[in-house]
Amino acid sequence: MPVPSGPDPLDEALRPPADETPEQRAVRLEREEGARRVSQAIDASIKAERQARRKKRIVRLLLLGQSESGKSTTLRQFQRLYTPTAFREERILWRAVIQLNIVRSIRTILDAISYPPTQSPHTSPYSSPRSRARSISRPQREERNGGGEYIDAIGSSNGNEYYNSPPRHGRQNSHEYPYEPDVDSDGEYPQSVHPGSSSPRSYHQHSHSHSQSQNYHQSSNSFNYPMSTSPPSNPSSTTLASSSPYPYPNPNTYPHPYPSQQANPINSPAFEALKARLLPLRHVEALLIAKLVPPNEDEATHLPNIHGNGNGNGGGNGSYGGQGNGRGAPEIFVRPGPGWKGALARARVGYPTFGGESSDGSVRPTSAGTTGLETQDECQEVLNQCRRVMIQLWNDEGIREVLRRRKIRVEEFPGFFLNDLERVTSLRYMPTDDDVLKARLKTVGVSEYKFEMEVSAGRDSGTEWRIVDVGGSRSQVTTWVPFFDDVDAIIFLAPISGFDQVLAEDRTVNRLEDSVLLWKAVCSNKLLANVDLVLFLNKCDILEAKLNSGIRLAKYVRSYGDRENDLDSVSKYLRSKFSAIHREYSPNPRKFYAFCTSVTDTATTAGIIASVRDMVIRQHLKQSKLL
Numbered sequence: 001m002p003v004p005s006g007p008d009p010l011d012e013a014l015r016p017p018a019d020e021t022p023e024q025r026a027v028r029l030e031r032e033e034g035a036r037r038v039s040q041a042i043d044a045s046i047k048a049e050r051q052a053r054r055k056k057r058i059v060r061l062l063l064l065g066q067s068e069s070g071k072s073t074t075l076r077q078f079q080r081l082y083t084p085t086a087f088r089e090e091r092i093l094w095r096a097v098i099q100l101n102i103v104r105s106i107r108t109i110l111d112a113i114s115y116p117p118t119q120s121p122h123t124s125p126y127s128s129p130r131s132r133a134r135s136i137s138r139p140q141r142e143e144r145n146g147g148g149e150y151i152d153a154i155g156s157s158n159g160n161e162y163y164n165s166p167p168r169h170g171r172q173n174s175h176e177y178p179y180e181p182d183v184d185s186d187g188e189y190p191q192s193v194h195p196g197s198s199s200p201r202s203y204h205q206h207s208h209s210h211s212q213s214q215n216y217h218q219s220s221n222s223f224n225y226p227m228s229t230s231p232p233s234n235p236s237s238t239t240l241a242s243s244s245p246y247p248y249p250n251p252n253t254y255p256h257p258y259p260s261q262q263a264n265p266i267n268s269p270a271f272e273a274l275k276a277r278l279l280p281l282r283h284v285e286a287l288l289i290a291k292l293v294p295p296n297e298d299e300a301t302h303l304p305n306i307h308g309n310g311n312g313n314g315g316g317n318g319s320y321g322g323q324g325n326g327r328g329a330p331e332i333f334v335r336p337g338p339g340w341k342g343a344l345a346r347a348r349v350g351y352p353t354f355g356g357e358s359s360d361g362s363v364r365p366t367s368a369g370t371t372g373l374e375t376q377d378e379c380q381e382v383l384n385q386c387r388r389v390m391i392q393l394w395n396d397e398g399i400r401e402v403l404r405r406r407k408i409r410v411e412e413f414p415g416f417f418l419n420d421l422e423r424v425t426s427l428r429y430m431p432t433d434d435d436v437l438k439a440r441l442k443t444v445g446v447s448e449y450k451f452e453m454e455v456s457a458g459r460d461s462g463t464e465w466r467i468v469d470v471g472g473s474r475s476q477v478t479t480w481v482p483f484f485d486d487v488d489a490i491i492f493l494a495p496i497s498g499f500d501q502v503l504a505e506d507r508t509v510n511r512l513e514d515s516v517l518l519w520k521a522v523c524s525n526k527l528l529a530n531v532d533l534v535l536f537l538n539k540c541d542i543l544e545a546k547l548n549s550g551i552r553l554a555k556y557v558r559s560y561g562d563r564e565n566d567l568d569s570v571s572k573y574l575r576s577k578f579s580a581i582h583r584e585y586s587p588n589p590r591k592f593y594a595f596c597t598s599v600t601d602t603a604t605t606a607g608i609i610a611s612v613r614d615m616v617i618r619q620h621l622k623q624s625k626l627l
């Protein structure tokens with residue numbers, strides 16, 4: 001933005017009038033003195049409050065990172081480790097979330113099978129969208145001017161715009177994140193170039209107004225759809241998905257807003273019958289949404305998102321019955337805090353009433369998680385009845401093959417429980433610790449969780465912890481700033497397994513690129529200049545599986561070159577890049593710790609969290625002495 005030249009308007013406004021009389025001057029000075037006294041009093045009271053907080057030993061930790069980076073999971077790890085009783089008591093409440101996760105995974109598969117790649121709501125961000133090879137190395141001028149191959153986010157001089165800019169939506173910011181839908185000659189990831197939304201309608205709109213869409217049009221001839229016309233490689237008639245060819249639209253004539261002829265390309269009677277048997281899941285989904293989303297929370301069911309068409313009701317038009325438009329449903333979210341848990345507990349949702357009132361007077365199941373008694377839960381009953389069909393669907397070779405071809409790795413989705421269907425749909429099912437950590441429930445808003453460690457040693461005892469968990473999607477980043485004040489440490493989560501994925505909320509943005517941009521913004525933020533940073537390079541388990549399956553980092557991060565494509569080398573490389581950004585962008589020198597994590601893994605995360613706890617306490621004590 002151009003800076004206006006000339007006198008500062010604020011100075012102008014504050015300057016005394018040229019014809020000020022001595023009396024007016026005296027009045028003005030007195031008024032200014034009064035204002036100064038008020039300001040000093042406010043400063044003093046803030047300082048006193050801060051000192052009192054330090055004395056009371058209140059430690060504040062902020063969890064930052066993009067959506068699905070693992071912030072809420074990290075918080076759950078803290079709770080599991082340091083308030084285990086409360087964590088155990090609440091496990092049963094996660095069953096509804098897990099039920100919803102299962103239903104959503106099934107829906108994803110049905111959508112993927114039922115709709116061609118161009119229509120499916122579940123292509124990106126889990127389908128290995130491939131942007132052009134990019135470098136996350138520091139921007140070199142030659143690179144920028146030459147190939148333009150680095151992630152532009154790394155190149156901008158200051159990350160603060162991430163906070164200051166208004167929430168970005170859709171493709172409006174494409175100029176800031178110049179992601180050209182680059183098509184590789186091998187056409188390996190055609191789904192990645194599907195621009196914008198999964199909704200054909202919104203794509204249609206884009207195609208008239210954005211030049212990137214035109215690029216897409218121009219380039220759409222140059223690759224083959226992996227599923228364009230061929231059936232799965234093993235066309236065994238025993239598989240559900242293999243008994244019909246796949247009449248996907250000719251890429252030369254694509255896109256059609258609604259290619260009605262191909263609305264449901266799988267017309268195998270076996271598949272149709274199976275879908276019909278899964279129809280009750282629609283009801284389950286609606287029930288769960290009603291349970292999880294408070295009645296006054298309208299936004300959750302109307303949130304436009306990657307899968308949705310902006311008005312999905314989360315349960316009405318999926319593909320269970322093959323009648324809907326199959327464009328999925330919004331991801332259900334909760335506002336952080338005990339609200340949704342309280343609502344579930346109050347509704348009792350069919351859980352047995354083992355417990356009485358808790359100390360705060362609220363009623364919640366207290367030890368149901370350990371009894372293993374049968375419960376009356378309609379959703380669980382329906383899931384239990386559908387479990388054989390779900391298992392059949394998930395284990396069907398033909399369907400697996402379609403998913404493979406479409407690069408849809410359902411097992412890497414958050415909230416994946418399909419390998420545990422027998423166990424998690426049992427009527428006696430009570431979520432384990434691992435299940436709670438694996439469950440996915442998106443956060444919207446910012447909230448502070450207070451707790452005192454049940455399990456505390458030495459100097460920890462008596463310390464009150466306040467962990468701030470934020471919603472990580474792009475539109476929410478601006479809401480973080482008010483929480484930057486008076487923070488002892490930040491844990492920043494960068495899910496490095498996302499190097500071949502795009503953001504759910506903006507499919508033009510590579511996930512790793514977004515994490516780097518966000519990291520830069522956090523490092524350079526002046527309000528956080530003296531806050532120690534802890535970096536979790538997270539989802540290393542998924543990263544390892546990806547690398548082992550042959551997906552190469554160098555395809556997405558060109559600067560990686562021909563280094564070894566294994567977890568150790570990749571994580572070291574990315575760690576050094578994040579560390580370099582920290583050094584370069586931090587306004588002041590400060591402590592920085594980096595860990596390669598899989599925060600769903602209880603064994604490895606316990607040690608890391610203990611180190612972070614010690615480090616935060618140390619820092620807190622140091623700061624207290626300084627005050």
Ligand SMILES: Nc1nc2c(ncn2[C@@H]2O[C@H](COP(=O)(O)OP(=O)(O)OP(=O)(O)O)[C@@H](O)[C@H]2O)c(=O)[nH]1
Nearest residue numbers: 068069070071072073414438440443472539598599
């Ligand atoms: N396999 C694996 N899954 C993880 C890991 N970390 C988090 N997850 C899963 O990823 C999903 C998203 O994690 P969340 O903790 O909900 O992510 P978040 O950062 O809070 O996301 P928002 O609330 O949208 O901002 C959950 O289903 C987690 O179980 C990890 O290291 N490995």
Ligand SMILES: [Mg+2]
Nearest residue numbers: 071072442443
């Ligand atoms: Mg969250």
